[in-house]
Amino acid sequence: MNVQYACEKIDEFCKGNGWSGRDLKSGKNYQCKSKTKTKTKTKTKTKTKTKTKTKTIISVYFAETDEPDTVEVAFEVVNIAEISNKTKAQVESWIKELQGSVGAYAKPKTRYKYPRISISSDEKVSEFINYFSGYITDAITRDIEYKVDEKNENGLVFSIDEHIPSSILTRRGQSKFRERLIRVYNGACAISNCTAEAALEAAHITPHAQEQSYEVNNGILLRADIHTLFDLFLISIDPESRTVLVSEECRPSYDEFHGVKLSLPSSHLDWPNPSSLMDHYLKWKEKNSS
Known part of the structure; x- marks a missing residue:
């Protein structure tokens, strides 16, 4: 060890x-x-x-x-x-x-x-x-940490976390896991380079329902819409070249991302797990082979 x-x-x-x-x-x-x-x-x-x-x-x-x-x-x-x-x-x-x-x-x-x-x-x-x-x-x-106070149209002060629907919080991913991915990916989507933090989500490579892993190498920081397509196996990552694969079903809307190199964290320890990427890729290939 x-x-x-x-x-x-x-x-x-x-x-x-x-x-x-x-x-x-x-x-x-x-x-x-x-x-x-x-x-x-x-x-x-x-x-x-x-x-x-x-x-x-x-x-x-x-x-x-x-x-x-x-x-x-x-x-x-x-x-x-x-x-x-x-x-x-x-x-x-x-x-x-x-x-x-x-x-x-x-x-x-x-x-x-x-x-x-x-x-x-x-x-x-x-x-x-x-x-x-x-x-x-x-x-x-x-204990989600969206504690920025703002005023609504009536001038009343509220905390953002009290007004974010639970479905959005769940979709963004476990809060600390998301924070770690934002840090290691320098606050940018690994595929689109989007830096609007409110639109960024913690995507599990191995589905959360299958394995409750919150290690950084089981996650990729993705824009919300790309995260959805990733979970549906309509977008995947080639495990060898680490290039983005977009299904025919999602073109031409997402064609600009097909073949794009995945942006990676500076530390190799934080790179997506190759085995997990392979599993995801094989499911994407199976879904899109017909």
Whole structure:
């Protein structure tokens, strides 16, 4: 197992969720920020103070592990329960499932006695990220960060997130996943180069219904209409040349994109997974062969 690669992938996942990293002697600690409000009353008025605190979510260890060439992940159960809207007992049960599937039990080694799993392969690292991402997805989706205040025609202030239909939010893709794709694709559609952020969506290469993977290499940032055609297998990507393929059904409206080279992120780690592209291409070919 490539321990450095494993740590980089977990680090990318954590930072994609907005968790800050803090170096430890033999690993890294990841924390999220939470805000608490306290009210104090005086004779004339009530004052509200907001304090920002950091809470540990997980710690990742690459040294002093039970087995060599493994990484260990320690979970802060109470804080994970809070961000995922689960009970402490539910989180503890979920961690036991992880210890029997994507990893193995590892002994707690700090005074906090956080439960740990040991991960021993690159494949299992990807599985862990998918499991963890899926576990907290509901909570993250409810925390969509479109907080820009605007005024409607009556002069009333509202937050955009309260007025975006849920179908659009769902279509855009899981919020943190979309944010990561916007970042690695420099805010432009990988096919059309459209930079209107409101029109950009997180497209899963392997359909979300088939596999709940939120890894960057299972996504492509696409303009909304192109995303729809991609999901319908009317547009695909040649896995070898990485050029765009448009079905006859969609020409001439989308002919300008046929044969265009897919724009790729700067890091090879973020490039679309070749195997997933091949699966999508074969389905596109089957659909458009007649």
